[in-house]
Amino acid sequence: MTEAVASGPASRQRASRRQPPAALLVLALIGPLIVLLPLAFTLFEAARVDGAEAVELLARPLVGELLVNTIGLVLAATVAAATIGTAAAWLVERTDLPGYRAWGVLAAVPLAVPPFVSSYAWVSLSPGLQDFAGAWLVVTCSYYPLVYLPVAAALRGLDPALEETARSLGCGGCACFRSVVLPQLRPALLGGMLLVALNVLVEFGAFALLRFRTFTTELYAEYRTGFDGPGASLLAAVLLLLCLACLFAEVKVRGGAGYARLGRGVRRRAARLKLGLTTLPALAGFAALAMTTLGVPLGMIAYWLTQHGAAAISPAEASVSLLIDATISSLWLGLSGAAVTVALALPLGFVAVRYQSRFVTLLERMAYLAQGVPGIVVALALISLTIRAAYPLYQTTPLLIAAYAIVFLPLALVSVRAALSQAQRGLEEAGRSLGLGWAAVAWRVLLPLIGPGLGAAAALVFVSIVTELTATLLLAPIGTQTLATQVWADTSTLAFAAAAPYAALMMALSLLSTWLLARRFAATRFVS
Amino acid sequence: MPLVPSHTLRPARSIYVAVCAAFLVSLALRPAAAADAATLTLYSAQHHQMVDQLTQSFTKETGIPVRVHSGEAPEIANQIAQEGARSPADVYFTENSPELTLLDEKGLLAKIDPTTLAQVPAKYSAADGKWVGVLARENVLAFNPAMIRENQLPASLMDLAKPTWKGKVAIAPSDADFLPLVQAVVALKGKAAAMDWLKGLKQNAQVFSDDEGVVAAVDRGAVATGIINNYYWARLRTEEGVDKLHSQIHHFANGDVGGLINVSGAAVLASSKNPEAAQRFVAYLVSKPVQTMLGKGDIDFEYPLAKGVAPNPLLKPFSELQPPQISMAQLGDDRQAAQLLRQAGLI
Numbered sequence: 001m002t003e004a005v006a007s008g009p010a011s012r013q014r015a016s017r018r019q020p021p022a023a024l025l026v027l028a029l030i031g032p033l034i035v036l037l038p039l040a041f042t043l044f045e046a047a048r049v050d051g052a053e054a055v056e057l058l059a060r061p062l063v064g065e066l067l068v069n070t071i072g073l074v075l076a077a078t079v080a081a082a083t084i085g086t087a088a089a090w091l092v093e094r095t096d097l098p099g100y101r102a103w104g105v106l107a108a109v110p111l112a113v114p115p116f117v118s119s120y121a122w123v124s125l126s127p128g129l130q131d132f133a134g135a136w137l138v139v140t141c142s143y144y145p146l147v148y149l150p151v152a153a154a155l156r157g158l159d160p161a162l163e164e165t166a167r168s169l170g171c172g173g174c175a176c177f178r179s180v181v182l183p184q185l186r187p188a189l190l191g192g193m194l195l196v197a198l199n200v201l202v203e204f205g206a207f208a209l210l211r212f213r214t215f216t217t218e219l220y221a222e223y224r225t226g227f228d229g230p231g232a233s234l235l236a237a238v239l240l241l242l243c244l245a246c247l248f249a250e251v252k253v254r255g256g257a258g259y260a261r262l263g264r265g266v267r268r269r270a271a272r273l274k275l276g277l278t279t280l281p282a283l284a285g286f287a288a289l290a291m292t293t294l295g296v297p298l299g300m301i302a303y304w305l306t307q308h309g310a311a312a313i314s315p316a317e318a319s320v321s322l323l324i325d326a327t328i329s330s331l332w333l334g335l336s337g338a339a340v341t342v343a344l345a346l347p348l349g350f351v352a353v354r355y356q357s358r359f360v361t362l363l364e365r366m367a368y369l370a371q372g373v374p375g376i377v378v379a380l381a382l383i384s385l386t387i388r389a390a391y392p393l394y395q396t397t398p399l400l401i402a403a404y405a406i407v408f409l410p411l412a413l414v415s416v417r418a419a420l421s422q423a424q425r426g427l428e429e430a431g432r433s434l435g436l437g438w439a440a441v442a443w444r445v446l447l448p449l450i451g452p453g454l455g456a457a458a459a460l461v462f463v464s465i466v467t468e469l470t471a472t473l474l475l476a477p478i479g480t481q482t483l484a485t486q487v488w489a490d491t492s493t494l495a496f497a498a499a500a501p502y503a504a505l506m507m508a509l510s511l512l513s514t515w516l517l518a519r520r521f522a523a524t525r526f527v528s
Numbered sequence: 529m530p531l532v533p534s535h536t537l538r539p540a541r542s543i544y545v546a547v548c549a550a551f552l553v554s555l556a557l558r559p560a561a562a563a564d565a566a567t568l569t570l571y572s573a574q575h576h577q578m579v580d581q582l583t584q585s586f587t588k589e590t591g592i593p594v595r596v597h598s599g600e601a602p603e604i605a606n607q608i609a610q611e612g613a614r615s616p617a618d619v620y621f622t623e624n625s626p627e628l629t630l631l632d633e634k635g636l637l638a639k640i641d642p643t644t645l646a647q648v649p650a651k652y653s654a655a656d657g658k659w660v661g662v663l664a665r666e667n668v669l670a671f672n673p674a675m676i677r678e679n680q681l682p683a684s685l686m687d688l689a690k691p692t693w694k695g696k697v698a699i700a701p702s703d704a705d706f707l708p709l710v711q712a713v714v715a716l717k718g719k720a721a722a723m724d725w726l727k728g729l730k731q732n733a734q735v736f737s738d739d740e741g742v743v744a745a746v747d748r749g750a751v752a753t754g755i756i757n758n759y760y761w762a763r764l765r766t767e768e769g770v771d772k773l774h775s776q777i778h779h780f781a782n783g784d785v786g787g788l789i790n791v792s793g794a795a796v797l798a799s800s801k802n803p804e805a806a807q808r809f810v811a812y813l814v815s816k817p818v819q820t821m822l823g824k825g826d827i828d829f830e831y832p833l834a835k836g837v838a839p840n841p842l843l844k845p846f847s848e849l850q851p852p853q854i855s856m857a858q859l860g861d862d863r864q865a866a867q868l869l870r871q872a873g874l875i
Contacts, residue, residue: 061730061873130745211741221702221737224600225866225875322580387610395597395616478569478616479595489576489598494740494767498577 020355027347031409032366034344034402038381039240039373045384046237049230057234062218066235070214070242073135074200080140081196082189085147088289090177091282093155096272098279103286104152105518108145110293112514114467115142116205117503118293120487121300123209124496135212139200141293146199147192154188155181160270173273187253194250201243202374205469209491215239216376216470223380223474236377247372301507304500322481323501330466330482330506333397337404338461341412342454344405349416354425364413371410375470378403382475395477403471408464412457419453456517463513467506483509568594568805571608573601573622573704574792578828585821586812592805601627601704602862609634613799618806621662621794621813624708628659628793630861638798641807647814648833652791655857659795662813663822663830665757666849667709667788669778670743675752681778685709685786686717688755689728698745698754699729701874703738705757705790710865712788715858719868726872735874740764747775757790762829762842781850789851792830 020028049057057063091097092104119138122129129137158181166180167173182189204216215235222232275282345367352364382403386394393399423446431441469484476485483506490499572579576598583594597617599607605627608615615636622628631637637658645653645660652661671681676696682688688697700706713722734751736742742754743764761777780786794813796806812818819832823839831839831846839846869875 060870062875126748130741130748130750208737211736211738211745213735213737217737221875224603224704225702225707225862231870391614394611478597492738492740493575493577494744494764495577496767 018355019357020351020360024347024351028351028360028363031344031348031405031413032363035367035370035373035406035409037385038378038406039369041381041385042233042236042240042377045230045233045381049234053230054234057231058238063235063238066213066215066218069132069212070201073132073139073212073214074197076136077139077143077200078193078197080136081144081147082193084140084289085144085192086151086185086189088144088148088286089152089155091286093152094270094273095275095282096279097275097282097286103290106286106290106294107148108518109511109514110141111145111149112463112510113142113294113297113507114205114469114484114510115139115203116209116469116484116491117301117467117487117507118142118297119206119209120491120496120499120503121297123491124304125296125300130211132212134210135207137292138206138210139196139203142206143196143199144293146195147189150188150192151185154185155270158184158270160268163270190253191250194246194253198243198246198250198371201239201246202376204374204376205488209488215242216374219376219380232380236380239374240372240377243372243374244369247369251368298507301500301503304497305504307497307500319498319501322486323505326481326483326486326502327505329480330484330509333400333404333472333482334462334465336397337401337408337465338412338458340401341405341408341461342416342458345409345412345416345457346454349413349420352417353420367413368410370406370408373406375403375407375468376474378406379471379474395475397477397480400471400475400477403475404461404465404468407468407471408461411464412461415453415457415460416450419450419457422453423449459513459517463510463517466509466513566592566802566805568592568802568809569616569618570594570596570809571604571617571620572596572598573604573620573627575828578822579621581821581825581827582813582818585818586809589812590805590808592808594809602707602866605630608636608797612636615797615799617797618800618802619794619796619809621792623665623704623790623792625659625661625791625793625856625859626708626711626862626865627704628654628795629856629859630863631795632656632658633861636798638796638800638803638806640796640810644807644811644814647811647816647835649835651855652833653793653856655855659793660810660814661791661793661833661856663792663828664833664846665705665759665790665792665830666779666844666851667705667786667790668756668758668761669753669780669786670746670756670761670775671753671778672746672749672751672775674774675749678776678778681753682786683780683782684784685713685755685780686721686725688732688753689725691728691731693728693732695732695734696752697729697732698734698736698742698751699874700736700738700742700756701869704862705739706755707862707865707869708790708859709755709785709788710868711859711862712785712852712854714864714868715854715860716785716852719864723868723872726868726874730872730874733874743775747773749774753778755786758843759829762840765842766826766829779844779849783850783852785852785854787849787851788854789849791833791856 088107092100092107097103115138118141119134122134122138162184163176163180166176171179202216204220207214208217208220215238219232219235219239222235348363348367351360382399383394386399427449428441428445431445432438436444467484469488472482473485473488476482483502486502487499487506490496490502570579570583579596579598583596587593597604601622601624604620604622608617608620608631611617620628620631628637632654639657640653640660642657645657648661652664653659669681687693710722710726713725717725734745736745739756739760743756743760745751746754747764747768758777761775764775765773794810796803796810800806814834816834816837819834819837822828822830823832823837829840829843831843866875
């Protein structure tokens with residue numbers, strides 16, 4: 001097969017059997033291959049460690065402590081996020097809570113606040129909020145929207161008939177929620193919880209600032225005391241396995257149980273429950289949630305902006321230029337990273353939508369594996385790889401952008417794939433039959449159809465890169481500072497006032513892009 | 529959406545145009561990442577606020593632009609060792625001497641100009657003249673007076689390993705400042721005693737990832753005492769304000785190993801493609817005006833090593849310190865210390 005859009009109606013019947021053109025397949029392969037690179041390298045390096053040494057390194061008491069810390073926090077944060085997320089979703093979707101629309105938006109916005117920024121806010125508010133309690137608070141605040149958004153969407157989609165039947169059969173309110181609503185929410189809830197767990201496992205910046213030791217912070221400590229030793233690759237391999245286990249569980253939950261509605265006709269909206277006397281506590285709860293997740297981070301940034309940090313800042317006249325430099329670096333990296341990531345996702349998404357086959361599905365799954373590879377593992381693997389085998393790439397911007405592409409490929413792929421599956425094949429064929437070449441079809445038919453989807457993908461990746469810390473910290477070329485690395489450098493040396501302008505600009509960029517996106521797309525599109 | 533009326537596409541296109549424009553503008557404004565011949569590349573493990581101040585004033589004075597790569601001291605040292613002759617670094621400016629000794633052992637450093645070395649008392653620089661001491665810090669014990677009385681504080685650092693100190697001391701074993709301390713214990717008390725001490729600390733200590741974490745924990749009352757360099761306490765005091773501070777520092781006296789002086793030094797890489805500018809930068813670091821600026825300012829709280837320069841008044845006068853008698857050569861590189869820490873289960 002030599003042409004992408006081959007021929008007439010006969011082949012449409014066998015659309016799923018067609019082979020993609022070789023050139024397209026090669027382009028589609030790049031993404032999954034660069035995702036596999038750090039993953040395979042880390043496991044290879046870990047496997048190369050001498051057996052006895054590996055046992056000695058892994059059986060250290062420290063590894064046990066890290067496992068307890070990490071798994072304990074993952075469990076606590078997941079349960080807390082599930083509780084808060086489900087309660088908030090139910091109140092917003094199913095009750096007459098005054099101002100439920102506004103609360104619904106406020107409940108989703110914390111996703112735009114990177115955890116290391118909220119930990120900066122909490123640490124600078126009170127140094128007492130460190131260790132487990134602080135870490136628990138910060139990650140729960142940052143990640144509960146990952147439960148809230150899918151559960152809210154699921155609640156919107158439920159057929160109220162089932163609940164009404166249960167109630168009419170004498171089921172009380174709570175019993176009805178437990179035995180009828182909750183089982184239907186299970187896929188959304190479990191999927192959200194596993195996403196929370198995955199994010200807590202790979203989180204680095206927040207824990208480092210909160211002085212809470214997990215696998216990621218210890219990996220960084222190993223790197224700091226030895227740059228590139230066998231200990232780091234073993235710890236990385238353990239972390240990687242934990243993440244991949246979470247990822248597979250998530251895929252299983254998402255692909256598994258579904259509660260489809262078989263009845264015909266239009267579904268009614270569920271009646272909103274009258275809260276009555278519980279209105280006030282519910283409102284107070286939402287206000288406290290908004291205060292904790294948004295009020296404190298934004299408030300603390302505003303507070304530190306007005307403070308002169310005596311020991312904090314470099315000579316005053318120079319800090320403005322540093323601020324501008326950091327902003328431009330962040331923007332530039334965000335834009336080029338988004339362009340590269342979407343460019344890698346596009347051929348893969350196209351092949352996945354138009355040429356379904358086992359091989360193509362495998363490619364797609366390989367790309368999604370990146371979700372389970374922590375940024376710190378990617379960064380460390382890329383440093384080791386380039387210093388040993390590709391020195392010209394070492395400490396360069398392209399390497400950093402490659403790291404972004406690896407980490408954020410799944411994010412871009414979800415949006416790109418969704419856009420492509422909405423673009424009807426028939427329109428392209430019509431274009432071809434009217435005499436357009438494939439390039440003209442791509443430019444004049446396909447691109448206008450999938451343009452908004454690509455834009456959304458690029459915007460999501462852009463926001464994620466601007467607020468990304470780990471890979472940027474480890475891979476930024478000499479002399480390159482971004483907003484995120486400046487916040488990090490100042491906060492980790494307790495120079496809170498110096499960090500504030502960078503944190504403020506980063507939050508502004510993040511909130512602005514999120515707002516633009518949310519205006520164009522439904523809020524549920526944020527959850528991959 | 530099977531067919532999209534063309535007017536709905538317009539906002540999307542204007543967004544693309546805006547994004548492309550932003551891209552081009554930021555591309556044009558992008559700070560030059562590549563080094564040209566005249567740019568000095570500094571690998572720094574010193575505090576970045578101070579390094580920013582130094583590099584800016586150096587560039588202003590000499591016209592030589594400086595680009596900085598920052599990291600933790602052993603990380604950068606190992607990085608330079610791995611990069612070898614290909615290293616882009618011209619100068620390495622770091623917090624402690626062992627990293628410099630490590631690079632010296634590997635033959636990666638060039639000789640420092642004799643006039644530069646002459647600025648600083650010889651005992652704070654490398655015996656072979658391959659690196660120069662710039663600043664010094666004192667190792668101290670931070671304590672929270674609400675949790676422990678001053679007369680209960682230990683006379684020796686070694687006491688902290690005794691069972692009575694269980695749960696009462698915080699340490700940051702993965703901080704670059706802790707490694708020289710372990711090395712000093714090895715040099716003065718022997719390897720076996722050092723191992724016992726570390727095992728005792730493993731039982732007694734709350735572990736943090738860096739000295740900032742230790743001093744903050746002591747200050748908020750999470751732990752009674754913490755081993756830190758004096759810099760971090762002065763730093764916290766300045767940032768939080770004297771009236772909000774809940775901690776004080778205890779100086780180890782009578783030459784106890786706990787009163788170790790850590791020397792922050794600088795070296796020129798043998799592989800530097802820009803040795804003249806590199807030597808000039810190192811000379812600049814120990815010059816009187818710069819040392820005076822560092823001593824006076826509220827950015828760095830270390831003792832300037834240049835002869836006749838007064839330190840920050842917040843610090844105990846350098847002449848009143850009673851550090852252990854130990855040479856830079858005895859402190860050696862960090863490798864043995866890191867190994868012991870691993871064996872003791874602290875890192």
